[in-house]
Amino acid sequence: MKKLEEAVRQFREERDWEQFHSPKNLVMALMVECAELAEHFQWLTQSQSRNLSPEKKEMIKEEIGDVLIYLVNLSEKLGIDPLEAAWEKLGKNSKKYPADQARGKSWKYHEYE
Amino acid sequence: MKKLEEAVRQFREERDWEQFHSPKNLVMALMVECAELAEHFQWLTQSQSRNLSPEKKEMIKEEIGDVLIYLVNLSEKLGIDPLEAAWEKLGKNSKKYPADQARGKSWKYHEYE
Amino acid sequence: MKKLEEAVRQFREERDWEQFHSPKNLVMALMVECAELAEHFQWLTQSQSRNLSPEKKEMIKEEIGDVLIYLVNLSEKLGIDPLEAAWEKLGKNSKKYPADQARGKSWKYHEYE
Amino acid sequence: MKKLEEAVRQFREERDWEQFHSPKNLVMALMVECAELAEHFQWLTQSQSRNLSPEKKEMIKEEIGDVLIYLVNLSEKLGIDPLEAAWEKLGKNSKKYPADQARGKSWKYHEYE
Numbered sequence: 120m121k122k123l124e125e126a127v128r129q130f131r132e133e134r135d136w137e138q139f140h141s142p143k144n145l146v147m148a149l150m151v152e153c154a155e156l157a158e159h160f161q162w163l164t165q166s167q168s169r170n171l172s173p174e175k176k177e178m179i180k181e182e183i184g185d186v187l188i189y190l191v192n193l194s195e196k197l198g199i200d201p202l203e204a205a206w207e208k209l210g211k212n213s214k215k216y217p218a219d220q221a222r223g224k225s226w227k228y229h230e231y232e
Numbered sequence: 233m234k235k236l237e238e239a240v241r242q243f244r245e246e247r248d249w250e251q252f253h254s255p256k257n258l259v260m261a262l263m264v265e266c267a268e269l270a271e272h273f274q275w276l277t278q279s280q281s282r283n284l285s286p287e288k289k290e291m292i293k294e295e296i297g298d299v300l301i302y303l304v305n306l307s308e309k310l311g312i313d314p315l316e317a318a319w320e321k322l323g324k325n326s327k328k329y330p331a332d333q334a335r336g337k338s339w340k341y342h343e344y345e
Numbered sequence: 346m347k348k349l350e351e352a353v354r355q356f357r358e359e360r361d362w363e364q365f366h367s368p369k370n371l372v373m374a375l376m377v378e379c380a381e382l383a384e385h386f387q388w389l390t391q392s393q394s395r396n397l398s399p400e401k402k403e404m405i406k407e408e409i410g411d412v413l414i415y416l417v418n419l420s421e422k423l424g425i426d427p428l429e430a431a432w433e434k435l436g437k438n439s440k441k442y443p444a445d446q447a448r449g450k451s452w453k454y455h456e457y458e
Numbered sequence: 459m460k461k462l463e464e465a466v467r468q469f470r471e472e473r474d475w476e477q478f479h480s481p482k483n484l485v486m487a488l489m490v491e492c493a494e495l496a497e498h499f500q501w502l503t504q505s506q507s508r509n510l511s512p513e514k515k516e517m518i519k520e521e522i523g524d525v526l527i528y529l530v531n532l533s534e535k536l537g538i539d540p541l542e543a544a545w546e547k548l549g550k551n552s553k554k555y556p557a558d559q560a561r562g563k564s565w566k567y568h569e570y571e
Binding site: 349352353359360361362367368369370372373375376379380382383389391392394395397402405406407411412414416419420422423424425427428430431432433434437439442447448 | 459462473475477482485492495499504508518520522523525526529537538540541544546550555557560561
Binding site for chain 2: 365370373374376377379380381383384386387388
């Protein structure tokens with residue numbers, strides 16, 4: 120991950136894209152890439168989304184790469200370590216959704232029962 | 233990253249959330265988390281987005297954590313390695329935007345010159 | 346629709362929010378509102394999304410209101426008539442997806458058959 | 459607006475797309491269309507976004523059309539009147555952000571002052 124962060128910064132600097140890569144612009148680009156990823160799933164049933172063709176998976180892998188590149192780019196600009204951020208959030212979520220109580224139901228889903 | 237992937241899978245299994253975590257649902261949740269991240273930036277000027285308060289950065293760090301958690305969760309479900317995906321995409325982008333030609337201009341930006 | 350456009354402009358002017366409401370900021374806000382709308386659906390099955398409770402529909406109605414307000418606000422700033430834009434696009438789509446050929450299948454869906 | 463709603467329903471029925479057009483899928487498609495709209499703005503400065511070329515405006519108009527089509531399609535499926543929803547929300551916002559207090563500052567923006 121650190122290596123990727125370094126490569127992304129170098130990629131940006133070699134192209135002198137600093138001027139375009141404000142955190143505000145990067146977060147917009149991140150949303151756009153997420154949407155390109157989502158586009159592959161929008162008309163699929165749940166089960167189709169669990170059984171993708173190899174060709175489709177290749178295309179999705181590219182979009183996942185784009186999303187991670189922009190997330191790392193944004194994080195690097197903000198001086199935030201995305202892995203550290205994920206670990207901290209996972210810890211909070213463990214407290215928020217205790218395994219014994221959360222089993223088999225999502226709170227959000229639960230509203231609909 | 234592998235450790236995070238393992239932790240995310242364990243988190244999901246302990247709560248038996250497999251049934252909700254179809255790739256389709258996870259990609260929707262990923263977009264929603266990205267939007268919560270973007271919400272912190274929507275009214276900011278470019279320069280404000282480059283100079284965030286520590287309090288604001290803490291909140292943004294949490295959202296970055298959420299985005300990475302869902303991205304890793306989705307990737308794990310699809311059997312895609314997000315770091316590998318990012319490295320491959322970065323390689324393609326290097327060819328697509330040669331440093332010497334791309335210097336100081338974004339193609340998308342360029343349209344507006 | 347024209348009345349709504351006029352009310353949205355007046356709302357903005359009375360609050361002197363012109364300075365924040367650049368098209369760039371408005372489109373970010375539009376995406377964020379769409380995500381708040383999507384959040385209500387992310388863990389639902391297709392059939393649950395077709396059978397929402399009245400309480401849930403009330404909450405969704407509010408988000409739909411927000412999305413339309415920002416879309417009208419953005420369009421008004423750009424001097425674009427959203428209804429005219431929709432009619433023109435619907436005409437293009439009719440040519441792109443002739444009813445007789447498109448019946449019972451979405452192109453995007455079709456990839457997965 | 460009513461006419462557009464009717465045309466969107468007819469468009470859907472003529473193609474028998476009912477099966478794909480669950481509210482869940484439509485809200486995903488709505489987000490994807492919003493992102494395609496946002497893509498035109500992501501690298502722009504605020505002032506560039508206020509001074510778009512006619513060519514760019516034409517492309518943006520198409521995306522605005524797509525967003526409204528999906529918003530109307532979703533609303534129609536849910537039996538929600540989007541204009542009524544917008545008017546109700548605008549009324550709530552007027553109370554939430556009284557013109558005399560809100561003048562010249564956005565609450566969200568205010569955090570950064």
